[in-house]
Amino acid sequence: MPETSRRGLGRRVKVGTSVVLLLAATAAGVQFLRPLPEQRLVSAQDTHTVDGTTAIPWPAKGQAAVRVPGSGDIGVFGExxxxxxxxxxxxxxxxxxxxxxxxxxxxxxxxxxxxxxxxxxxxxxxxxxxxxxxxxxxxxxxxxxxxxxxxxxxxxxxxxxxxxxxxxxxxxxxxxxxxxxxxxxxxxxxxxxxxxxxxxxxxxxxxxxxxxxxxxxxxxxxxxxxxxxxxxxxxxxxxxxxxxxxxxxxxxxxxxxxxxxxxxxxxxxxxxxxxxxxxxxxxxxxxxxxxxxxxxxxxxxxxxxxxxxxxxxxxxxxxxxLGSTPVIRKGQLVGHISDGLGGTTPLVATKDVAAIAVPGQRLRITLGTGTGTGTGGKGKPLPREAKAGTEVGVLTVGDGAGAKSVPIAVGAELTEPSFGARLTRLS
CATH class of the missing domain: 3.40.710.10 (DD-peptidase/beta-lactamase superfamily)
Structure with a gap:
């Protein structure tokens, strides 16, 4: 091949490589700068069933229901x-x-x-x-x-x-x-x-x-x-x-x-x-x-x-x-924060939680970023970075006004998704 042709081909290869690298860098930049997915609180358990059973003497016919506000439903009878x-x-x-x-x-x-x-x-x-x-x-x-x-x-x-x-x-x-x-x-x-x-x-x-x-x-x-x-x-x-x-x-x-x-x-x-x-x-x-x-x-x-x-x-x-029963212990793993890109950070309870219930009762457990007893739900946004032990939300045991809530904290350092996670994200 003539020298002139080889030099022309080399220039074209260099230009093509530069274009590919530029496109790759641009794509990587776009991926990195995309807004991060919304973080989610994921509970380790949605319910807790109190040990034992309670025999409720329901009537022979008809219908009935019993509830403790804050703890939740005790039982329902009949159609x-x-x-x-x-x-x-x-x-x-x-x-x-x-x-x-x-x-x-x-x-x-x-x-x-x-x-x-x-x-x-x-x-x-x-x-x-x-x-x-x-x-x-x-x-x-x-x-x-x-x-x-x-x-x-x-x-x-x-x-x-x-x-x-x-x-x-x-x-x-x-x-x-x-x-x-x-x-x-x-x-x-x-x-x-x-x-x-x-x-x-x-x-x-x-x-x-x-x-x-x-x-x-x-x-x-x-x-x-x-x-x-x-x-x-x-x-x-x-x-x-x-x-x-x-x-x-x-x-x-x-x-x-x-x-x-x-x-x-x-x-x-x-x-x-x-x-x-x-x-x-x-x-x-x-x-x-x-x-x-x-x-x-x-x-x-x-x-x-x-x-x-x-x-x-x-x-x-x-x-x-009816009595008081322990449901959550201080330091217990209660869920995690999902960053939406595959990363998770553990969440732990900062205090013991006891509920008033009967043996066999199923208690609802929810995680939320709200503040105050029994609120749960949405409140302040989750942080992107936090030291281990930082309180980031609440765990609520029970249902309705009077439900028991305690703060939850990150059990390890909370960090933003890595560069690799951002670069390879599909959503």
């Missing part, structure tokens, strides 16, 4: 199909009224005038009601809540519905009840009236437990439903709680919530109890529905006795079994 609620519907009536017209404990609130419909409804012989009301008489909102929840007054439920919406009918209020149910995730619940007398008002034990947890956050509500009886100025006789025998049951610390009974519903009950465990006194919530005795049972009076007795057995068993 969760919508059934009539009877007067347990009044819990939602109280919830909607208190959301629109909040009360603090012992705050009487505005005065509400009795209308002609409430007086007329008070003469009905086949439903629970307050008798002796007079048109134009005024009672405080707190006293009206007592009439609603303690003796289960249907005429007061309807009166509060009309007062809340400024309407002559209850339809607008019922729409608010259904909207509140949707907001609480009560997907199998439909309200057709504010008292529960209508058989079209249906729900499940699991759905009603969601309502129980929400409404028991209301201080005024908790105070009212814990009353075995109450005297209202202007009423001829004291209010007597249909749930009085359970409220006064020794050793069970039952503080509400609402009974219900009707021929379509049988006996229904939403209840709240407490138990002191160490330095804590957790709330225990339960619902039981569709309880029926065999044979004739006018107005489900005997079915009401049945649901209360069946609930008492469940409450007693759960309170006996």
């Amino acid at each position: 969760q199909k919508p059934v009539p609620t009877a007067s347990v519907a009044k819990v939602m009536t109280a919830y909607v009224v208190l959301k629109g017209h909040p009360l603090r404990k012992n705050d009487p609130g505005p005065r509400i005038e009795v209308d002609a419909k409430a007086v007329a409804d008070g003469t009905s012989e086949h439903e629970s009601r307050i008798v002796g009301l007079t048109v134009g008489a005024k009672y405080s909102q707190l006293d009206m809540l007592k009439m609603l929840m303690i003796p289960s007054a249907n005429n007061v439920a309807r009166l509060l519905a009309r007062w809340d919406t400024g309407s002559d009918s209850e339809a607008a209020f019922v729409a608010k009840m259904n909207a509140a149910a949707k907001e609480l995730g009560m997907d199998d619940t439909t309200y057709t009236d504010p008292s529960g007398l209508d058989a079209g008002t249906v729900s499940t034990a699991v759905d009603q437990l969601k309502l129980a947890e929400a409404v028991m956050k209301e201080e005024a509500f908790r105070a009212v439903v814990a009353m075995p009886n109450a005297t209202i100025e202007g009423l001829p006789t004291p209010l007597i709680n249909n749930n009085g025998n359970l409220l006064l049951a020794p050793g069970l610390s039952i503080k509400g919530i609402k009974t219900g009974s009707s021929t379509p519903a049988g006996g229904t009950l939403m209840w709240a109890a407490y138990k002191t465990v160490g330095g804590e006194t957790p709330l225990i919530l339960g619902t039981m529905m569709d309880q029926r005795v065999d044979g004739p049972d006018p107005d489900a009076a005997n079915s009401l006795l049945l649901v209360k007795e069946n609930s008492r057995k469940v409450i007693e068993a759960v309170r006996t079994a």
Whole structure:
């Protein structure tokens, strides 16, 4: 080959090589400068099951559910199909009224005038009601809540519905009840009236437990439903709680919530109890529905006795079994940070975590970057670099308000992805 041709070929090879190297360098630069993937907290375990088992004496039929807010569900019994609620519907009536017209404990609130419909409804012989009301008489909102929840007054439920919406009918209020149910995730619940007398008002034990947890956050509500009886100025006789025998049951610390009974519903009950465990006194919530005795049972009076007795057995068993159990130990590996490019950094708990639960209960475990007890979830962004021992998030044991949370820290130095990892990334 002539010398001139060899020199030309050499120049072309050099130019081609330079181009390839330039393209490779450009590609490497582009890879290196690409935004890094979002880091993720990956939990080592999503649940923890408490050692042992708890035998809950569920009823023979119907449906029920029990939960400790903060710890989570203890158990569910029966097919969760919508059934009539009877007067347990009044819990939602109280919830909607208190959301629109909040009360603090012992705050009487505005005065509400009795209308002609409430007086007329008070003469009905086949439903629970307050008798002796007079048109134009005024009672405080707190006293009206007592009439609603303690003796289960249907005429007061309807009166509060009309007062809340400024309407002559209850339809607008019922729409608010259904909207509140949707907001609480009560997907199998439909309200057709504010008292529960209508058989079209249906729900499940699991759905009603969601309502129980929400409404028991209301201080005024908790105070009212814990009353075995109450005297209202202007009423001829004291209010007597249909749930009085359970409220006064020794050793069970039952503080509400609402009974219900009707021929379509049988006996229904939403209840709240407490138990002191160490330095804590957790709330225990339960619902039981569709309880029926065999044979004739006018107005489900005997079915009401049945649901209360069946609930008492469940409450007693759960309170006996409830205790504090260790879930996470300080220094325990609880997960890792994934950098999205194959790199991981271990995460460890910085403190012990104990939960209040029953043997056999499955507790939820979550990791998050939020701060504060029971928050978890998203909060501050994860750092790209940190020394071993740096706190970067929280571990939460349980579910809902009152869940236990502790800080989590990186168990080794946290570093950004290496040059090689960035260069060879595929995503």
